[in-house]
Amino acid sequence: MEISHSFIVIFLFAQKIPALEAQSVCTYDPSVRHCSCLPLNFNNILSIISCISASSFEFIGGNYVNAEYFNTFNVELLQAQNEVQSQLTKISFVNLVLSEDFLFDFIKWLQKIPVTLLSFENTTFVGQYNRTPEKQQPHISSLQFINVSSHPLIQTDTVFYGLGNWMSTLGKLTVSKSNLKAFPCNISLNFEFMSDLDLSENLIQEEGLSSSFCSGAFPILKILKLQHNNLANFGSVCQTLRKYNLLAHLDLSQNNFSSMSNFICDWQPSLIRLNLSYTGLKHVDIGLPKNCEVLDLSHNKIEMLNISLTRLRELYLSYNAFTTISPMGNLPFLQVLAVDGNLIETINRGQLQHFEHLRSFKGDNNPYTCSCSFVTEMREIAETDWIVQKWPEGYICNSPSSIKDMLVDDVNRSFFECHTHLLIVLICIIVLLLSIAIIICFVKIHRSNKTRSSRTDSRISNSVQF
Numbered sequence: 001m002e003i004s005h006s007f008i009v010i011f012l013f014a015q016k017i018p019a020l021e022a023q024s025v026c027t028y029d030p031s032v033r034h035c036s037c038l039p040l041n042f043n044n045i046l047s048i049i050s051c052i053s054a055s056s057f058e059f060i061g062g063n064y065v066n067a068e069y070f071n072t073f074n075v076e077l078l079q080a081q082n083e084v085q086s087q088l089t090k091i092s093f094v095n096l097v098l099s100e101d102f103l104f105d106f107i108k109w110l111q112k113i114p115v116t117l118l119s120f121e122n123t124t125f126v127g128q129y130n131r132t133p134e135k136q137q138p139h140i141s142s143l144q145f146i147n148v149s150s151h152p153l154i155q156t157d158t159v160f161y162g163l164g165n166w167m168s169t170l171g172k173l174t175v176s177k178s179n180l181k182a183f184p185c186n187i188s189l190n191f192e193f194m195s196d197l198d199l200s201e202n203l204i205q206e207e208g209l210s211s212s213f214c215s216g217a218f219p220i221l222k223i224l225k226l227q228h229n230n231l232a233n234f235g236s237v238c239q240t241l242r243k244y245n246l247l248a249h250l251d252l253s254q255n256n257f258s259s260m261s262n263f264i265c266d267w268q269p270s271l272i273r274l275n276l277s278y279t280g281l282k283h284v285d286i287g288l289p290k291n292c293e294v295l296d297l298s299h300n301k302i303e304m305l306n307i308s309l310t311r312l313r314e315l316y317l318s319y320n321a322f323t324t325i326s327p328m329g330n331l332p333f334l335q336v337l338a339v340d341g342n343l344i345e346t347i348n349r350g351q352l353q354h355f356e357h358l359r360s361f362k363g364d365n366n367p368y369t370c371s372c373s374f375v376t377e378m379r380e381i382a383e384t385d386w387i388v389q390k391w392p393e394g395y396i397c398n399s400p401s402s403i404k405d406m407l408v409d410d411v412n413r414s415f416f417e418c419h420t421h422l423l424i425v426l427i428c429i430i431v432l433l434l435s436i437a438i439i440i441c442f443v444k445i446h447r448s449n450k451t452r453s454s455r456t457d458s459r460i461s462n463s464v465q466f
């Protein structure tokens with residue numbers, strides 16, 4: 001088997017890793033060509049040989065701080081670099097302590113090995129990097145920092161300077177769970193080819209947002225995730241982000257827009273996917289992107305909706321305070337509707353047929369009133385071409401009390417239960433008819449009594465005459 005050149009580099013690199021624990025091994029999973037290594041040292045370094053065909057490497061644990069390890073194998077590394085052609089899909093470091101020197105040396109070693117994703121998770125960076133800028137650039141398409149103590153590559157201008165303008169080639173960056181408040185503007189300006197940016201679970205507020213997304217920064221941004229930050233003003237978020245005229249997907253979920261009053265801000269026409277779930281929204285009299293195709297408003301406190309989004313295909317309203325599914329406004333192309341976890345007591349086919357293109361409906365976890373007509377309608381709805389999600393197990397009667405907690409689909413109400421009105425009317429008619437009959441009888445009897453008595457009278461008078 002031909003030894004992968006990138007493997008040589010990884011192999012040489014691994015030799016530099018000082019181990020804290022004596023026991024450590026690399027395990028190789030051939031089905032996904034993945035190699036996972038606990039801290040390596042000179043005694044167990046040969047275990048990495050098992051990873052000879054790996055395309056992804058994971059280094060778990062360890063302490064990569066000591067600078068003297070960096071210079072030991074430089075000659076071999078440089079030789080290996082010249083021969084490397086193959087691509088690695090991922091290199092990740094998990095649960096470890098890294099010096100910034102180590103990080104930058106490592107990135108330098110990667111200059112000739114294209115790596116799709118370089119990732120640091122639960123990592124503490126120590127020290128401070130300050131060397132002269134590199135001319136050559138590593139070929140890394142995507143970079144990830146998850147739960148790191150600092151983010152040396154983007155944190156300060158000087159550190160970034162040390163890497164040359166490598167950042168300009170990066171297409172995707174994730175910095176999450178890392179207490180990030182903002183990017184310095186002149187760092188943002190360097191991300192010329194960044195199209196996908198994930199800043200979830202940080203501490204970004206409106207001011208940090210507007211300085212990070214300063215004029216000219218991230219010029220081709222298409223996907224932006226700001227989930228779970230400290231944003232509170234939807235209007236100002238819109239003002240900051242509306243200039244991104246390629247932005248298609250924006251995730252603002254898990255921020256707090258509960259104190260938001262109505263505001264007018266025109267979102268860019270490119271925005272087609274907006275996530276506002278878990279944001280404390282009570283009303284939706286806010287500016288929504290007019291070309292929106294997927295809108296998530298779930299887990300809020302919304303009671304009603306009257307929106308006009310003529311391209312909307314998917315609408316998620318789960319876990320709000322809706323009591324009915326109509327009217328919703330003008331949504332002519334809606335295909336997917338989720339209203340589970342609301343306060344809806346009844347649904348009928350007409351309400352769903354109102355959405356001509358509907359193909360998927362989710363309405364479980366509502367307090368349904370299982371009237372005979374609702375049960376019948378619901379069964380009919382389930383039998384149509386629509387995909388009714390969570391049917392039948394998620395649709396449960398809340399009332400009447402006799403069938404509380406029963407599945408809607410299991411309810412078999414008797415003919416008499418279902419037709420009480422009809423029965424009452426029938427009984428009334430019968431009673432009425434009987435009454436009329438009795439009255440007629442009574443009148444007839446009365447009359448015949450009268451004629452009989454008048455005949456007797458006349459007979460008496462006749463007998464008197466004779």
Ligand SMILES: *[C@@H]1O[C@H](CO)[C@@H](O)[C@H](O)[C@H]1NC(C)=O
Nearest residue numbers: 095121122123124147148149
């Ligand atoms: C984040 O990383 C630190 C070490 O840097 C670790 O102690 C902590 O458990 C991690 N947190 C999570 C949520 O993984």
Ligand SMILES: *[C@@H]1O[C@H](CO)[C@@H](O)[C@H](O)[C@H]1NC(C)=O
Nearest residue numbers: 157158160161184185186187
């Ligand atoms: C970035 O901007 C700051 C001021 O905001 C300035 O001091 C610094 O020199 C700039 N850095 C670069 C690399 O342009």
Ligand SMILES: *[C@@H]1O[C@H](CO)[C@@H](O)[C@H](O)[C@H]1NC(C)=O
Nearest residue numbers: 227253254275277278294296
């Ligand atoms: C919106 O964000 C929430 C989490 O914040 C996630 O669970 C949900 O799947 C997202 N919605 C869409 C449509 O991607």
Ligand SMILES: *[C@@H]1O[C@H](CO)[C@@H](O)[C@H](O)[C@H]1NC(C)=O
Nearest residue numbers: 232255256257258259260280
């Ligand atoms: C959201 O903000 C409002 C005030 O603006 C506050 O009362 C509320 O507790 C916040 N909600 C959360 C979940 O932090």
Ligand SMILES: *[C@@H]1O[C@H](CO)[C@@H](O)[C@H](O)[C@H]1NC(C)=O
Nearest residue numbers: 305306307308327328329330
């Ligand atoms: C919904 O909004 C439109 C225009 O904004 C308005 O004409 C219509 O009366 C509203 N419908 C309801 C039920 O409030």
Ligand SMILES: *[C@@H]1O[C@H](CO)[C@@H](O)[C@H](O)[C@H]1NC(C)=O
Nearest residue numbers: 406407408409410411412413
């Ligand atoms: C209700 O009736 C259907 C057939 O009409 C039957 O399959 C089902 O078992 C019945 N359910 C109950 C709870 O009696």
